[in-house]
Amino acid sequence: xxxxxxxxxxxxxxxxxxxxxxxxxxxxxxxxxxxxxxxxxxxxxxxxxxxxxxxxxxxxxxxxxxxxxxxxxxxxxxxxxxxxxxxxxxxxxxxxxxxxxxxxxxxxxxxxxxxxxxxxxxxxxxxxxxxxxxxxxxxxxxxxxxxxxxxxxxxxxxxxxxxxxxxxxxxxxxxxxxxxxxxxxxxxxxxxxxxxxxxxxxxxxxxxxxxxxxxxxxxxxxxxxxxxxxxxxxxxxxxxxxxxxxxxxxxxxxxxxxxxxxxxxxxxx
Amino acid sequence: xxxxxxxxxxxxxxxxxxxxxxxxxxxxxxxxxxxxxxxxxxxxxxxxxxxxxxxxxxxxxxxxxxxxxxxxxxxxxxxxxxxxxxxxxxxxxxxxxxxxxxxxxxxxxxxxxxxxxxxxxxxxxxxxxxxxxxxxxxxxxxxxxxxxxxxxxxxxxxxxxxxxxxxxxxxxxxxxxxxxxxxxxxxxxxxxxxxxxxxxxxxxxxxxxxxxxxxxxxxxxxxxxxxxxxxxxxxxxxxxxxxxxxxxxx
Numbered sequence: 147x148x149x150x151x152x153x154x155x156x157x158x159x160x161x162x163x164x165x166x167x168x169x170x171x172x173x174x175x176x177x178x179x180x181x182x183x184x185x186x187x188x189x190x191x192x193x194x195x196x197x198x199x200x201x202x203x204x205x206x207x208x209x210x211x212x213x214x215x216x217x218x219x220x221x222x223x224x225x226x227x228x229x230x231x232x233x234x235x236x237x238x239x240x241x242x243x244x245x246x247x248x249x250x251x252x253x254x255x256x257x258x259x260x261x262x263x264x265x266x267x268x269x270x271x272x273x274x275x276x277x278x279x280x281x282x283x284x285x286x287x288x289x290x291x292x293x294x295x296x297x298x299x300x301x302x303x304x305x306x307x308x309x310x311x312x313x314x315x316x317x318x319x320x321x322x323x324x325x326x327x328x329x330x331x332x333x334x335x336x337x338x339x340x341x342x343x344x345x346x347x348x349x350x351x352x353x354x355x356x357x358x359x360x361x362x363x364x365x366x367x368x369x370x371x372x373x374x375x376x377x378x379x380x381x382x383x384x385x386x387x388x389x390x391x392x393x394x395x396x397x398x399x400x401x402x403x404x405x406x407x408x409x410x411x412x413x414x415x
Numbered sequence: 416x417x418x419x420x421x422x423x424x425x426x427x428x429x430x431x432x433x434x435x436x437x438x439x440x441x442x443x444x445x446x447x448x449x450x451x452x453x454x455x456x457x458x459x460x461x462x463x464x465x466x467x468x469x470x471x472x473x474x475x476x477x478x479x480x481x482x483x484x485x486x487x488x489x490x491x492x493x494x495x496x497x498x499x500x501x502x503x504x505x506x507x508x509x510x511x512x513x514x515x516x517x518x519x520x521x522x523x524x525x526x527x528x529x530x531x532x533x534x535x536x537x538x539x540x541x542x543x544x545x546x547x548x549x550x551x552x553x554x555x556x557x558x559x560x561x562x563x564x565x566x567x568x569x570x571x572x573x574x575x576x577x578x579x580x581x582x583x584x585x586x587x588x589x590x591x592x593x594x595x596x597x598x599x600x601x602x603x604x605x606x607x608x609x610x611x612x613x614x615x616x617x618x619x620x621x622x623x624x625x626x627x628x629x630x631x632x633x634x635x636x637x638x639x640x641x642x643x644x645x646x647x648x649x650x651x652x653x654x655x656x657x658x659x660x661x662x663x664x665x
Contacts, residue, residue: 147527147553156531167528174521182514184655188454192461193518197525200469204529204545205538215529235656245451249462252443256466256488258416259439262425262432266474266481275474281544282473288416392655393507 164208164218168370171222175229176381183389184234190226191246194219195300196253200285211362221370224307224331229381231311232323239311243304247297254293257286295346303338307331327378331371339364433477433487437633440491444498445644452652453503459495460515463488464563465522471559472548480625490633493570493594498644500574501586508574512567516560523549523556558608566601570594590641594634602627 156163171194178186202216223246231239261283265275307330314326339360347356425432440463447455471485492515500508526549534542570593577589602623610619 147523147551147556148531153531157533160533163528163531167525170524170528174524178514178517178521181517182510185454185457185510185514186517188457189461189514189518192458193465193521196462196465197522200526200545201529203538203541204532205535205541206532207535212535215532219525233658237654238656241451241454245447245454245458248447248450249458252447252462253466254416255439255443256436257469259432259436260470260473260484262417262422263473263475263477263484264426264429266476268476268481271474271481274472277547278472278474281547282469284540284544285548290416293416387658390657391506393503 160206161209167215167218168373171218172225172374172377175222175226176377179229179381179386180384181389183386184230184238186389187226187230188242188245191223191242192249194222194226195246195250198223199250199253203285203287208366211365212359213362213366217363217366218370221331221335221367223304224335224371225374225378227304227308228311228327228331229378231308231315232327232378232382236308236312239308240305243301243308246304247301250297250300254286254288257282258288261286291349292346295342299338299341299345302341303334306337307334310334323379323382324375327375328371332368335367335371336364339367429475430478436484436487437636440487441494441637441640444491444495445640448498448644448649449647450652452649453499453507455652456495456499457511457514460492460511461518463491463495464515464519467492468519468522468559469548477629480628481622482625482629486626486629487633490594490598490630492567493598493634494637494641496567496571497574497590497594498641500571500578501590501641501645505571505575508571509568512564512571515567516564519560519563523551523560527551555609558605561608562601562605565604566597569600570597573597586642586645587638590638591634595631598630598634599627602630 156166175187175190178190180186182189198216198219200216201219202214204215205212206215207213227239227242230242261279265279266272267275310333311326311330314329318325343356343360347359351359425435444456444459447459449455451458467485467488469485470488471483473484474481475484476482496508496511499511526545530542530546530549532542573596574589574593577592581588606619606623610622614622
């Protein structure tokens, strides 16, 4: 899809590409928030958890260290939940975490079922269909340990993130956004990394190698956590009340059938 | 992940598996609606459009006809937007359609960029798999996004048009008519943009018809469930915390 020059350029500058990807992911979160308000942030949580499931096994080398591409998208979830926490409170952030958890489970179920379908055996599509089948199989070659491990770790660390964010917010009386944004993400990312290393990696590669892998991973996560700081200040100041309208089912029902629904729903002012 | 007895059973009964997949997709939509209310339906739209992008190239043979697995998940979006339309009105349904469009664009963008990363040697297989699945051509991307936006917006519009004309009666009629018509629009638009010039016209029509039959079956199956879901009391799940209310605390 991209022009050849772009492909060539970034195959030489992989470190730059990593930073560009982090920037794009951040920009997308901000854009969806701007366009859709709170609902945009909910979508980001779902989107990023699904894409990080998909990119998880893609290992690449950045700044001389091995890292998974899933990490960037997974880290993006913390920015979205922190922004939700800051602007809309704990309840909304927790709901987003749970919705992300549910969609992650659904993705595993749907993909596992889809692999039961045999690829088409018609002569004209057989070859392509088989390649696609094995491609999906390779990407979603989950073991139960991996699936339950990562789901569990996600739920614990993201819930912890929301909790500690609000704990710090109360202690500091709402001042110093940078402190709660960074401390909550860095602390919960370490919970995430440690649990993941113990549950998923140690049984496979042994404790020592698991620690080694985790340190590299954690370093990248901390960089991403720090990078988003100016943007949470910026996004906090946006006035998106026009996007945060909410059409209650009830009021809509009452309108019908005597009036049409042209009336704009109430938005908060 | 699954026990081998299950795998063997469904390998032998692919048609059942297809029906089971539809049931599960429908059940998931209902469960998410039950648990999360309106936001659950938004989640289903985002989820289904992403999974249908992933499953789009997976071709299989069901009831003797070739079909893409993406069709099941893509059709699930219509159920979610129809339920949103019915319960929460046109504006909410349109927002869900737009949000699905935006997330689909984001998916394409992120996957295209991710392919630029050179895999470390042990991840070569994964890299090739992602390249095969998400090495979209611009024409395919444009065609499917265009068809999605037009047909889903049309679905919401005609749903409400019928609702007004019938004064809110006959839910089964607007649910099925809106989905059947907009799926026809979707199939025609998609075939024109993506297949024009690549496959012969009679072949394109043949593929389009096979696809449409599956879509129509799925549209009809969900009818009793929209009646059921409409009666649910999910007001408690539909809370939302406004910024104004929340920021008063500090």
